[in-house]
Amino acid sequence: MANYFNDIAPIEFEGPDSTNPLAFKHYNAKEKVLGKTMEEHLRFASCYWHNFCWDGADVFGGPTFNRPWLQSGDAMERAKQKADVAFDFFSKLGAPFYCFHDVDVAPEGDTVKDYVNNFAKMTDVLATKQEETGMKLLWGTANVFSNPRYMSGASTNPDPEVFARAATQVFHAMNATHKLGGENYVLWGGREGYETLLNTDLKRERNNLGRFMNMVVEHKHKIGFDGLLLLEPKPQEPTKHQYDYDTATVYGFLKEFGLEKEFAVNIEANHATLSGHSFHHEIATAFALGIFGSIDANRGDPQLGWDTDQFPNSVEEMTLICYEILKNGGYTSGGFNFDTKLRRQSIDPADLFHGHIGGMDTCALGLKKAAAMIENDFIDNAKSKRYQGWETDFGSKVANGDYTLESLAQYTEQQNLDPKHVSGQQEMLENMVNNTIFR
């Protein structure tokens, strides 16, 4: 089992002309782009759950993957074997970070005490693994959606004891994340939502969610955790409607409960598109609202209405994402996490590497193309020119509140204002982006 990936050597950068499928063509960790290494810019992380806890089952069929560590034996033993395999993979891949849920790494056991003990032991195992391999933790989180007790939500459950069980998991997961030097802590409200409005008290559930998030903030400060707290929006699936629908919805929630300075968002590409937005839109909106945090880079399928969590493979899309991030100063503690699932038919050990290599090369290309866009910043120039009226005396006064509706109407009538419409030049700008990508 420890030898699950024995046939696979650590992945190296071999450049675009390499035909070795198990090598990077574009991701060269130490190569500098705009003054920082790719590794520092991109801050890649792999995930524990889809890679090491999922067996390939879907709603219409059973396990297709051969994952020996998921099979019979003592639960703690299996958890340790899983950690061995996971860190072997992480190290060979060469992404600097990983991410986990509490119950990915430790068995839940039969009682809350089992849970606490198992998780504590496995936290020590992870600490040792981190030391041995140099891997770092991008973020930790608690899975408060898989156990049947959470079928009707965690902090939004009709039963306060379920809220309490969820609080217990988040308490321990935050502590473990802090102990392991995690750079962020994530909350994804997997079942914080509803199946039907007929049995749902929206206002109460929202208030309880607000209370829970305030408890998380208080605890963060109490333990001195200085990473970001991140909410991960998703519109639906598994539930019909989830409260953290998209970035704009999360922003409203944060404002309602006075949390907008305490939380940022972890934006997933696939959740963006499920919510009716482009991935780019969600990133740009998060920056505009001041709540950008981190990214789950996994994409969806444009024709499918569920979360396929595929590896990113569009350089065209990723270039705009990287441009947006670079323009806004880059990641602070966030990074590109791969919350990615292999296709269920990709059953070979090597497939796990293929997926990640492709995803990392896609992001690396996106970064390089975005850097080229910034070096000749036609986007910025076009925007400056387009909005220049707002930098005039009149524009500034309007923006700054020097006019009332009435005084502005009077001005308009007196001046007989008749502004002309001006081309938005969308096609030309799209061409210029492509000309940068395909040079």
Next chain:
Amino acid sequence: MANYFNDIAPIEFEGPDSTNPLAFKHYNAKEKVLGKTMEEHLRFASCYWHNFCWDGADVFGGPTFNRPWLQSGDAMERAKQKADVAFDFFSKLGAPFYCFHDVDVAPEGDTVKDYVNNFAKMTDVLATKQEETGMKLLWGTANVFSNPRYMSGASTNPDPEVFARAATQVFHAMNATHKLGGENYVLWGGREGYETLLNTDLKRERNNLGRFMNMVVEHKHKIGFDGLLLLEPKPQEPTKHQYDYDTATVYGFLKEFGLEKEFAVNIEANHATLSGHSFHHEIATAFALGIFGSIDANRGDPQLGWDTDQFPNSVEEMTLICYEILKNGGYTSGGFNFDTKLRRQSIDPADLFHGHIGGMDTCALGLKKAAAMIENDFIDNAKSKRYQGWETDFGSKVANGDYTLESLAQYTEQQNLDPKHVSGQQEMLENMVNNTIFR
């Protein structure tokens, strides 16, 4: 022209057994339901624009309707003829309210002065018409999206002079609405959004939109208008993305600019579904957030991705809408407006009546069925039982903030909490709703 609807007599209530297509089967204005008349509950309004300004053209074809008042002649003359026809229709239909945009009722003219003069004259015409017919104005609004000058937005336009032109229209439209006794004022940001992020400064446009809305609030108070200010969410169309995407997004916007006590939402059924939500969801969310205002009852087609603005015809859906409204105390100044378009093939004068009669009967049935649900409120009972844990001592403490994450984790571990999951009974509740509707 004044005789356009001459063949059609005022619409009367004839009851469910009537086979007269030009009669109400269920809407009986003076019939009491839960202590108020249907008219008082439902507060129906017809719109000026789709009914009297649209000629039946769509993107792939020209006018199909014969609307004499849209054809050649002096613009003010045509505007007056349009008013004659419109009020003839309104009166015969028997809905107590109507709604309009400034440029629906008056010609824009060539200059801003023309606009102001024409609109002032037509406001007087409308005042006279209201007096003659007893019609009331549910809300007024300004069309700041059709003129080419608004192609890149109104208050979010790159050009501050366009902002100023929009302010001028809104200034006059608010004044006219106030003068005509309008009960609300609506803002729909038809092109307040973007076509491409490549040429868009999201943050600046958002700030300008915030400034504009604050100007509207100031003006409202200045003129002593005491109706509601309403924002109408729509996710996209005509633009790729609109800033007032859905109710939750509008809420976040209002909170950002300190406007959440000054604005409510005008929820359109078709806009709800275009944004990925059920109509019911948008209504329930607006109430949960304290920003419910009014409704545009027009629905979409479940298979189509654009705004078809069809007349509501699902009693099953409308029953839940009416239940939600009744449970929350009913409309204050809002009402059910029909922002509805005939199908382009429905070219007969009578078709305008068929559409409205069907829509009004659908709402009337929804109201009666909802009243029956409230008389035996199994929904309320089911919710009370489901959330009863939150009314216990422990539940209240959790909700009220008496626990920290840590103290709640300690309690959970000490008590070895192991809550059981309980059926959500969705199917049974759905059956009970149907049993009420089909009794």
Next chain:
Amino acid sequence: MANYFNDIAPIEFEGPDSTNPLAFKHYNAKEKVLGKTMEEHLRFASCYWHNFCWDGADVFGGPTFNRPWLQSGDAMERAKQKADVAFDFFSKLGAPFYCFHDVDVAPEGDTVKDYVNNFAKMTDVLATKQEETGMKLLWGTANVFSNPRYMSGASTNPDPEVFARAATQVFHAMNATHKLGGENYVLWGGREGYETLLNTDLKRERNNLGRFMNMVVEHKHKIGFDGLLLLEPKPQEPTKHQYDYDTATVYGFLKEFGLEKEFAVNIEANHATLSGHSFHHEIATAFALGIFGSIDANRGDPQLGWDTDQFPNSVEEMTLICYEILKNGGYTSGGFNFDTKLRRQSIDPADLFHGHIGGMDTCALGLKKAAAMIENDFIDNAKSKRYQGWETDFGSKVANGDYTLESLAQYTEQQNLDPKHVSGQQEMLENMVNNTIFR
């Protein structure tokens, strides 16, 4: 286990005023509608799989249902217990039919021989159960999508040995269906499709699918099975694209392989909407193409992009479905099957009954409302009037091919034809439907 439903008595018809949730309000099996009993019209069936093989797990969480017969013990013993519970449920519900997949009722075992033996034994068990309870089999089918060997398709698998394994299952499932007096045999190509075109030979897979279906036809005739062979369209899920996308696509496939007289379609409401069509559209299209067979009545959620398989609860929709079926002569060997899943939170034994009762009452109401529509057939009248031109001498000649493009152009020019457009009266017809439903 045999006592799983002991608390529940057989479901009786108690009429619309009953408040007993475990009674029919509208489905009265022996009540006559248009000369046949409801039971004869509706031909209800329950399914084995979602009701008795599913444990409540979804992609994000584990089992929520307590299904003792799915738990540990000898596989054949468990299969027999499952059959006991299933037939207890079927009998108490009072639907005359059931449906199953081979592996729902018998353990697959380790080898193909195990499979054959287990299935043969369980077929005998089912025969006995049918005799004891009077239950009949609406259709049987083979599950050739859940076992990992089918991950890349069954008859469209890249490996012909997988095709052979699938053929073996279908051979035995057809024989069992025939032996049990099944009235139809269904094929749902769960993974007959592709995940990516990059590794897919569309033409070869299509040909293999065609060959497989021809083998099925040959076998049907060989064994003298005289029920319908049914293909069940579904556009996607589990795979990205499925070859039996929708009714029109299936029709093209059948025509290509000369099968259009041998197969009909089993239309599922949820699959219709996933493919971008209304449920009504799929039914009407199947009749227009002469390939209507049977129905899976389970609906989707209008906001969700996956197969939720919910119980039907819209009488408004079901009325049009029943109208279409009645107008076309009713079911022959098909019926309304409930390929329905409980919501994952509906964990009580009674919930299985609530779901089915609601679904059956919805269909029963749909049937009665449709019968009322037929008694005063305004739809038929409107269509006759609308197309009357095609019954004239000129219309008949055009339709029958008496004109060429040229001679018709000449006629048009000579006659200077200038046809006027006529109202489609959609709103009025929609009102008339509602007036029939809500009388």
Next chain:
Amino acid sequence: MANYFNDIAPIEFEGPDSTNPLAFKHYNAKEKVLGKTMEEHLRFASCYWHNFCWDGADVFGGPTFNRPWLQSGDAMERAKQKADVAFDFFSKLGAPFYCFHDVDVAPEGDTVKDYVNNFAKMTDVLATKQEETGMKLLWGTANVFSNPRYMSGASTNPDPEVFARAATQVFHAMNATHKLGGENYVLWGGREGYETLLNTDLKRERNNLGRFMNMVVEHKHKIGFDGLLLLEPKPQEPTKHQYDYDTATVYGFLKEFGLEKEFAVNIEANHATLSGHSFHHEIATAFALGIFGSIDANRGDPQLGWDTDQFPNSVEEMTLICYEILKNGGYTSGGFNFDTKLRRQSIDPADLFHGHIGGMDTCALGLKKAAAMIENDFIDNAKSKRYQGWETDFGSKVANGDYTLESLAQYTEQQNLDPKHVSGQQEMLENMVNNTIFR
């Protein structure tokens, strides 16, 4: 007017390093790729309608473009001016082909005779223009959807006289296309569909559509037109449902009426995605069914549910399209037509060039990348290996019909077949595509 594009010089190829927005970076007409010039491979066409007949109006607003030739004056005069401007544009752009509808180029007039005369005159004008400029006609078509008479369909209209008017237009448009040396003739059934099933006789309309298409085939042979007849699928918009929904649906229709050897499809990227398919899927399906003809390259917006008809700008997508076409032997008489609309805000004359230049460069890059894929055909290799079992003796026998269901089941049981599942390698193949594109 003839000087509308005076500021713009003919577009030249300047290579990827050019920063001139009005130059090709990748489309080099005479450059050879796999033995043919780019011009011969790509066979670009511009369209008359969106470029020269549309004024920028959308459903929510009026004209934004300044198109002098659409404004007042004698209709035939304006048509000639339009032709001047159009051919000036076509010539400067350097695409070898154009496409038109009858009513794009000639005024409809008041009577059918006017139509015939005007169209005849303008056909002569076009012939002269073609001669002067060297432009060729990729295809012609008739617009039988914009005039109000077609609001309920053309060949599927309830009124046979409308069928006759449509036949007249198609008769003349086919003749004109033939006369102008057009290489194909296209039929897009803009309103051949329904708004509501309540007033629609599906079977009759389908039969009339079938009759119409047979008339078209007969006429083609009669006049000796040897180009392809092309049907353009579209699922909806303007109507709720269109009969030519997608390629698979069209195939079924053609088979029903014995037309599958007479028609091919003109696949539009945006129509593909509106119908729930990828553009690639539609192309691959058309080749698999033997009905591929030509392409409208205009794409949609992934978040919008209507036909935005944008210029193609994804090289990643276009590479797979070009690969599919090259593998199947390239275009015969078809080509890449731009049925593209400028964004409504792109109001400058230069914007028309920007859009087309970007689209042509995108296709040119796609072609070159596809050629590189074919030179090292890992896709073909992967497929050969994946399906190799079907080339064995056993596989061939199964595919060729040497087994019955029974004999194959017997073989499976005797051999105790237990095939193993094998990785589909999707991620690796996706990486290899990207490695080819970004080298």
